[in-house]
Amino acid sequence: MSFMKCALLSNVNVESIARQIERHEVHIAQGFGAWTQELADPASATLSIRPSSIFLVIDGTELLRGQNGLQPMLAELDEQLAWIERAAELSPGIKFFVSTIDVPARTLRAVKEERLERRLEEHWQKGIAGASASRANVYVFDLKQLVEEFGRSRFYSNKRWYLGGLRFSTSGERLIAGELERILDAQMVARKKCLLLDLDNTLWGGVIGEDGIDGIQLSETGAGARYRDFQLRIRELGQMGVILGIVSKNNEADALEVFETHEHMVLKKDDFAAMKINWSPKAENIAALAQDLDLGTDSIVFIDDNPLEREAVKNALPEVTVPDFPADTCELSSFLERVYKECFFSIESTEEDRKRTKTYLANAKRAAERTTASSIDEFLDGLRTRIFLTRVRDGDFGRAAQLTQKTNQFNLTTRRYTEQELRVLQSTPGASVYIASVADKYGDNGKVVVGILRQEAPDTVELDTFLMSCRVLGRFIEDQILDHLVAELRHDGFSKLRVRFKPTRKNAPARAFVERLQGGQLVSSDTESGEQTWEFDISKASPITKAAHAELLTKQELLAEVAS
Amino acid sequence: MVEKLIEIVAGTLRVPPSTLTPETGPGDLHAWDSLAQINIVSEIEAEFGVSIPIEQVAEIRHIRDFLPYLETMS
Numbered sequence: 001m002s003f004m005k006c007a008l009l010s011n012v013n014v015e016s017i018a019r020q021i022e023r024h025e026v027h028i029a030q031g032f033g034a035w036t037q038e039l040a041d042p043a044s045a046t047l048s049i050r051p052s053s054i055f056l057v058i059d060g061t062e063l064l065r066g067q068n069g070l071q072p073m074l075a076e077l078d079e080q081l082a083w084i085e086r087a088a089e090l091s092p093g094i095k096f097f098v099s100t101i102d103v104p105a106r107t108l109r110a111v112k113e114e115r116l117e118r119r120l121e122e123h124w125q126k127g128i129a130g131a132s133a134s135r136a137n138v139y140v141f142d143l144k145q146l147v148e149e150f151g152r153s154r155f156y157s158n159k160r161w162y163l164g165g166l167r168f169s170t171s172g173e174r175l176i177a178g179e180l181e182r183i184l185d186a187q188m189v190a191r192k193k194c195l196l197l198d199l200d201n202t203l204w205g206g207v208i209g210e211d212g213i214d215g216i217q218l219s220e221t222g223a224g225a226r227y228r229d230f231q232l233r234i235r236e237l238g239q240m241g242v243i244l245g246i247v248s249k250n251n252e253a254d255a256l257e258v259f260e261t262h263e264h265m266v267l268k269k270d271d272f273a274a275m276k277i278n279w280s281p282k283a284e285n286i287a288a289l290a291q292d293l294d295l296g297t298d299s300i301v302f303i304d305d306n307p308l309e310r311e312a313v314k315n316a317l318p319e320v321t322v323p324d325f326p327a328d329t330c331e332l333s334s335f336l337e338r339v340y341k342e343c344f345f346s347i348e349s350t351e352e353d354r355k356r357t358k359t360y361l362a363n364a365k366r367a368a369e370r371t372t373a374s375s376i377d378e379f380l381d382g383l384r385t386r387i388f389l390t391r392v393r394d395g396d397f398g399r400a401a402q403l404t405q406k407t408n409q410f411n412l413t414t415r416r417y418t419e420q421e422l423r424v425l426q427s428t429p430g431a432s433v434y435i436a437s438v439a440d441k442y443g444d445n446g447k448v449v450v451g452i453l454r455q456e457a458p459d460t461v462e463l464d465t466f467l468m469s470c471r472v473l474g475r476f477i478e479d480q481i482l483d484h485l486v487a488e489l490r491h492d493g494f495s496k497l498r499v500r501f502k503p504t505r506k507n508a509p510a511r512a513f514v515e516r517l518q519g520g521q522l523v524s525s526d527t528e529s530g531e532q533t534w535e536f537d538i539s540k541a542s543p544i545t546k547a548a549h550a551e552l553l554t555k556q557e558l559l560a561e562v563a564s
Numbered sequence: 565m566v567e568k569l570i571e572i573v574a575g576t577l578r579v580p581p582s583t584l585t586p587e588t589g590p591g592d593l594h595a596w597d598s599l600a601q602i603n604i605v606s607e608i609e610a611e612f613g614v615s616i617p618i619e620q621v622a623e624i625r626h627i628r629d630f631l632p633y634l635e636t637m638s
Contacts, residue, residue, distance in 0.1 A: 016599055159609075159618055163602045170606045 013165035020177040039087035060101035099143035198304035199248040230332040231266035283316030385550035411467040430455030483544040495539035517543040586628040
């Protein structure tokens with residue numbers, strides 16, 4: 001795994017926090033009072049290292065030192081917020097993680113006096129939440145939440161403050177460092193995509209086949225509420241874009257009856273992209289389900305209360321993540337929170353993520369239709385697919401980077417890019433980053449294709465990256481897009497296209513694509529890595545042989561369509 | 565007790581425990597700077613539930629100098 005370069009700014013000494021983060025490169029400013037200057041000056045040490053992220057960990061007490069009276073203090077907060085917003089505006093390629101503030105009571109006072117601290121904390125929180133909502137590169141780092149969960153008296157240390165300007169206790173620092181690391185890791189590591197759940201003693205208490213629908217534990221209050229609360233949390237995960245599925249040994253009719261008729265079921269059948277309710281071994285069901293949904297088994301997390309089932313799945317499918325089930329079911333909710341943090345944590349959920357389960361359901365419908373259509377061509381034509389291809393613009397860099405990070409199957413070179421790298425690439429002469437979205441009669445699949453072209457010689461362009469999410473695989477959309485790009489290149493006077501292919505354990509679909517291109521010359525081939533470079537003469541013919549089944553629109557055509 | 569101390573100091577400095585002895589101090593290791601000194605004091609206070617007065621933090625020049633404070637443990 002490579003690392004992220006980030007900066008940590010604060011109004012207290014955070015050097016000790018920075019030292020704890022070993023997996024990433026963390027820069028801190030010299031002198032910790034100067035965080036606003038660091039942000040305001042484009043030539044400052046912090047901005048000139050070009051970090052991908054800047055963390056602002058702000059101590060509420062220091063922020064308001066020497067200020068008195070509510071209005072002046074609110075004005076002080078507004079001024080600092082304005083500096084942060086300005087910095088975020090000037091550096092759109094840097095992600096700013098701005099902390100909430102914790103303001104301990106500043107003076108001894110009588111019970112009747114108003115607690116101004118809460119109003120100050122809230123004012124700041126609203127300010128950064130507003131900035132986060134209006135700017136794509138501003139995020140909230142919830143320091144106040146860390147303080148509250150751990151307890152204020154243990155989070156701070158007077159001795160460390162007086163000795164070295166260190167506001168936080170070593171435990172407090174560890175919590176902050178852990179949170180920073182999690183945010184940085186989330187930008188590098190492929191997160192899991194799918195959560196599979198058992199039913200009996202997992203989504204409800206008891207065994208449906210034995211206890212019956214009136215005997216299982218699931219209720220609004222009381223003991224059965226542990227399972228209801230667990231389900232609420234699972235639904236939240238689904239809303240964040242995690243694909244949900246069921247793998248349970250049961251009579252399907254018994255289990256479905258609970259989904260359809262139990263008044264306290266939070267999760268409904270439609271919340272799940274797939275259900276395998278039968279008596280086959282769970283590992284078989286998981287493998288089959290992964291295939292149905294076009295997912296790698298290494299992107300699956302499996303939750304089951306039965307240790308034998310967990311063991312069997314771990315043995316048969318060691319790449320599936322199988323967390324231990326809590327011994328005390330009162331901890332189910334916090335258990336799921338931990339699973340979220342460890343497996344599914346993401347700094348943002350994009351529109352595509354939120355729609356994902358819906359998309360997978362629609363895919364299942366498409367697959368059903370495929371079996372009824374008399375030929376594959378007829379089926380594909382009947383989908384009424386539309387492809388929208390554009391150069392990547394401002395709002396799309398995040399999604400494009402996410403696709404390069406996550407796509408494994410149809411990916412010719414598996415080069416991972418960060419958002420910032422793509423921005424730089426797009427503004428490099430001779431390079432172009434494309435993104436395409438795909439819609440059909442069942443719905444919008446969102447932005448699912450990324451292509452990067454780089455000019456290598458006056459007449460030669462190389463396909464640096466070509467990838468597509470597996471949810472639209474098998475429809476020759478990739479062929480049609482490359483065909484279009486080839487036509488554009490020819491129009492622009494290029495005569496040669498180089499296509500690179502780097503084999504991985506997972507990208508067989510990409511190999512199939514390269515193999516069906518015609519007229520290529522193999523110009524280099526690495527026997528060790530298997531990496532190949534093919535060159536195509538595009539001055540007269542296209543390497544694409546497959547017939548088009550979709551309507552491909554570019555930005556100009558879209559505009560013309562809207563106008564007419 | 566000394567082993568435990570060495571383990572804590574090694575963990576804080578991110579060095580192997582085998583590189584430390586009771587005689588090791590801030591002058592011997594590059595990693596043991598003033599910030600590390602504060603962190604070591606904090607970790608030892610937390611681990612053993614003792615308090616080392618602020619005036620005496622600078623007096624600690626060897627790992628063995630922590631031992632008298634541990635004797636005050638209940």
